[in-house]
Amino acid sequence: MKTLLIAEHDNHTLSAHTAKALTAATKLGAVDILVLGQDCEAVAQQAATLAGVSTVLLADDAGLANQLAEPCAEVILSLASEYQGIVAAATTTGKNTLPRVAAKLDVMQVSDVIEVLDESTFKRPIYAGNAIQTVRCNEPIKVITVRTANFEAAGTGASAPVSAVSVNLSAALSEHVEDTLSVSERPELATANIIISGGRALGSKEQFQQVILPVADKLGAAVGASRAAVDAGYAPNDWQVGQTGKIVSPQLYIACGISGAIQHLAGMKDSKVIVAINTDEDAPIFQVADYGLVADLFEVLPELEQQLGS
Numbered sequence: 001m002k003t004l005l006i007a008e009h010d011n012h013t014l015s016a017h018t019a020k021a022l023t024a025a026t027k028l029g030a031v032d033i034l035v036l037g038q039d040c041e042a043v044a045q046q047a048a049t050l051a052g053v054s055t056v057l058l059a060d061d062a063g064l065a066n067q068l069a070e071p072c073a074e075v076i077l078s079l080a081s082e083y084q085g086i087v088a089a090a091t092t093t094g095k096n097t098l099p100r101v102a103a104k105l106d107v108m109q110v111s112d113v114i115e116v117l118d119e120s121t122f123k124r125p126i127y128a129g130n131a132i133q134t135v136r137c138n139e140p141i142k143v144i145t146v147r148t149a150n151f152e153a154a155g156t157g158a159s160a161p162v163s164a165v166s167v168n169l170s171a172a173l174s175e176h177v178e179d180t181l182s183v184s185e186r187p188e189l190a191t192a193n194i195i196i197s198g199g200r201a202l203g204s205k206e207q208f209q210q211v212i213l214p215v216a217d218k219l220g221a222a223v224g225a226s227r228a229a230v231d232a233g234y235a236p237n238d239w240q241v242g243q244t245g246k247i248v249s250p251q252l253y254i255a256c257g258i259s260g261a262i263q264h265l266a267g268m269k270d271s272k273v274i275v276a277i278n279t280d281e282d283a284p285i286f287q288v289a290d291y292g293l294v295a296d297l298f299e300v301l302p303e304l305e306q307q308l309g310s
């Protein structure tokens with residue numbers, strides 16, 4: 001089975017999502033990576049180093065600069081007859097483009113895959129992660145988005161050939177207006193190795209910043225938050241972890257003053273090591289925690305920061 005993996009990138013740098021999605025895609029068979037964008041030759045060269053890639057296809061065109069679903073789907077569809085699988089990371093871009101591809105091919109998409117059992121059988125979460133569904137897909141082309149947090153990144157060191165794809169886009173159906181991106185020096189939440197998250201217990205935006213951020217800085221961690229903390233304005237929206245926020249699985253997740261509602265657990269329970277700090281020993285977060293500390297976060301976090309040194 002030959003599979004086409006759609007690269008995740010910003011026209012300059014290949015995202016870590018691609019190496020993880022590649023691990024899922026290689027379980028389906030031989031994999032070509034398709035880089036869609038403008039002036040993105042450097043991304044194609046980075047993709048070519050990923051272990052397990054047969055060929056990198058480069059579709060470089062001004063109409064693909066912002067990776068809108070319509071032009072990207074058009075290019076993918078022009079190549080689809082060569083493949084039995086089309087895979088993308090379940091990111092904003094992947095979730096935007098692949099349903100259009102699936103609809104145009106008149107096949108059912110399998111979304112949010114967390115495990116590939118064989119080339120037709122996949123596991124995916126349902127009911128906010130409270131149950132895992134095993135799905136058999138009998139479509140002639142499998143169109144799949146994968147939750148990259150569940151897959152290790154493929155290695156590097158390969159040098160696959162890069163081949164240009166001719167692009168002849170139809171008249172544009174959609175128009176890119178602007179990107180409003182938050183700029184942060186911290187690691188990206190979705191791919192961070194360590195995450196420290198704060199909940200409603202932080203009490204205010206100022207306290208969130210005074211207590212959580214210094215520890216994050218010492219650990220080189222990304223910062224997350226519960227929805228209650230986000231809704232109360234203690235933390236920005238894009239820090240939310242959970243069913244309606246980001247799905248993460250870092251090596252270490254530190255939940256501070258977070259009760260552990262199922263909607264929060266849906267976003268972080270696959271973390272390798274979970275540490276919970278909560279004053280309530282009956283808080284549900286302790287049921288998923290590897291290490292639990294029944295304590296006041298306002299006491300232990302400053303202490304932890306001091307212990308971590310400079």
Ligand code: FAD
Nearest residue numbers: 199200201226227228242243244245257259263264279297
């Ligand atoms: P609380 O539940 O109020 O918990 C605060 C915790 O802090 C308590 O356990 C308390 O014991 C502890 N505490 C208090 N003081 C201290 C202290 N000084 N030191 C240490 N601990 C202390 N939630 C998400 O997080 N992400 C989502 O994506 C999400 N999606 C949702 C989608 C839907 C459709 C719905 C209905 C809800 C969703 N929620 C989500 C909300 C979720 O149900 C919870 O309301 C939310 O997670 C609670 O946030 P919290 O744990 O910060 O607050």
